[in-house]
Amino acid sequence: MKLHLSQPVSNHINSTIRITGSKSESNRILLLKALYPNVSIENTSNSDDAQVMEKGLKISNGVVDIHHAGTAMRFLTAYFATQEGKEVVLTGSQRMTERPIGVLVEALRSLGAEITYVNNEGFPPLKITGKKITQSKVSLPADISSQYISALLLNASSLENGLELELVGKITSVPYIKMTLALLSQLQIENTFEGNTIKVYPKKDVKANTLVVESDWSSASYFYSSIALADLGSQIILSSYKENSLQGDSVLSEIYKSFGVETIFNENKVVLKKISTPKLNKLVWDLANAPDIAQTIAVTCFGLGMGCYLTGLHTLKIKETDRLEALNTELTKLGAAISVTDKTLTIAPTMAINKDIAIDTYNDHRMAMAFAPLAFKTSLIINDAEVVSKSYPDFWTDMKTIGIGVV
Ligand SMILES: O=C(O)C1=C[C@@H](OP(=O)(O)O)[C@@H](O)[C@H](O)C1
Ligand SMILES: C=C(OP(=O)(O)O)C(=O)O
Numbered sequence: 278m279k280l281h282l283s284q285p286v287s288n289h290i291n292s293t294i295r296i297t298g299s300k301s302e303s304n305r306i307l308l309l310k311a312l313y314p315n316v317s318i319e320n321t322s323n324s325d326d327a328q329v330m331e332k333g334l335k336i337s338n339g340v341v342d343i344h345h346a347g348t349a350m351r352f353l354t355a356y357f358a359t360q361e362g363k364e365v366v367l368t369g370s371q372r373m374t375e376r377p378i379g380v381l382v383e384a385l386r387s388l389g390a391e392i393t394y395v396n397n398e399g400f401p402p403l404k405i406t407g408k409k410i411t412q413s414k415v416s417l418p419a420d421i422s423s424q425y426i427s428a429l430l431l432n433a434s435s436l437e438n439g440l441e442l443e444l445v446g447k448i449t450s451v452p453y454i455k456m457t458l459a460l461l462s463q464l465q466i467e468n469t470f471e472g473n474t475i476k477v478y479p480k481k482d483v484k485a486n487t488l489v490v491e492s493d494w495s496s497a498s499y500f501y502s503s504i505a506l507a508d509l510g511s512q513i514i515l516s517s518y519k520e521n522s523l524q525g526d527s528v529l530s531e532i533y534k535s536f537g538v539e540t541i542f543n544e545n546k547v548v549l550k551k552i553s554t555p556k557l558n559k560l561v562w563d564l565a566n567a568p569d570i571a572q573t574i575a576v577t578c579f580g581l582g583m584g585c586y587l588t589g590l591h592t593l594k595i596k597e598t599d600r601l602e603a604l605n606t607e608l609t610k611l612g613a614a615i616s617v618t619d620k621t622l623t624i625a626p627t628m629a630i631n632k633d634i635a636i637d638t639y640n641d642h643r644m645a646m647a648f649a650p651l652a653f654k655t656s657l658i659i660n661d662a663e664v665v666s667k668s669y670p671d672f673w674t675d676m677k678t679i680g681i682g683v684v
Pocket of ligand 2: 347348
């Protein structure tokens with residue numbers, strides 16, 4: 278599906294949007310609910326990724342296909358490997374078979390798990406035969422993806438002796454690990470994170486508990502970008518959000534101050550307001566803690582004619598696509614002076630934006646969503662626009678609500 282986006286009749290936004298639950302929190306709680314049936318969940322993400330996770334958890338034998346969902350792939354690998362009596366082949370989309378999983382498989386094997394590679398060493402699909410795991414100590418590299426660590430932690434309390442992880446190297450995407458531990462704590466599952474060591478203690482059952490998922494901050498980023506690119510005085514109210522979020526992407530409220538966007542927390546809502554023109558002509562930010570908002574921020578800077586130097590982007594090459602290359606190609610088409618390395622992205626300030634450019638999305642929901650707010654500056658086309666359903670199925674409806682022409 279190709280969508281033509283046109284500039285709003287007025288660049289002044291005044292809208293209210295309700296976003297569903299964080300896909301990261303949802304996929305963690307869905308797994309915990311499978312381990313502890315008296316856990317319930319509210320405001321679950323309506324994303325494809327949460328749906329494949331929920332479906333996958335119900336299967337005990339045969340093929341489990343998680344499509345493009347990285348968290349489902351990693352979390353379910355550890356789940357099936359530690360569930361005695363289950364035997365599955367865990368697979369996904371073509372891209373998923375190119376996203377590395379060797380670090381997690383090695384860690385699980387060293388704990389006694391039985392996992393074999395169906396095709397290529399180090400990559401899905403995986404054949405997993407669930408085993409009772411009694412070993413409890415493992416060390417693993419922490420600089421490639423935090424999802425391997427969260428996968429082990431989420432299943433740790435169901436193991437006879439719990440788990441002690443020693444993290445080797447510079448730990449990446451740390452807020453996602455802390456989110457995992459915070460959710461365990463909400464279920465009174467004891468855990469500690471000191472230096473490079475994380476311990477999770479065994480727990481047979483938990484008290485009945487309803488975990489309410491905060492709405493998705495990565496999805497909120499597209500509204501931050503829209504407000505930054507819209508007229509002064511524009512406002513969007515988003516729900517349901519809180520100031521003390523478990524999601525690292527809530528750093529958006531800090532970052533977007535540089536673009537003249539103010540964030541006010543009001544009960545369970547967040548009010549975004551464009552209160553001034555950008556204060557800087559170049560944004561410098563390390564995104565190692567919030568990799569999923571890199572595309573949004575790069576496009577906002579370009580749309581405002583600002584430069585940027587974004588670092589900490591080493592995980593972007595193994596996500597839904599190589600996001601650094603994809604940004605380089607698509608922003609160049611729009612007229613940006615951009616350069617990338619394998620962990621940084623630089624854009625030079627420029628005011629010209631090429632009109633009616635067709636943006637390729639590379640099976641990556643965030644490529645489609647990050648470029649959409651540019652419609653506040655110019656008309657553009659988004660190719661394969663249906664990719665947004667991976668995390669945000671209502672995205673195009675919500676873009677229409679804030680005034681963008683979408684046909
Ligand atoms: O644990 C999670 O829910 C996630 C962790 C991050 O991955 P990495 O740790 O691979 O950077 C992030 O990019 C992804 O969208 C969701
Ligand atoms: C990287 C992402 O997801 P995952 O790794 O779970 O596929 C994302 O949603 O931006």
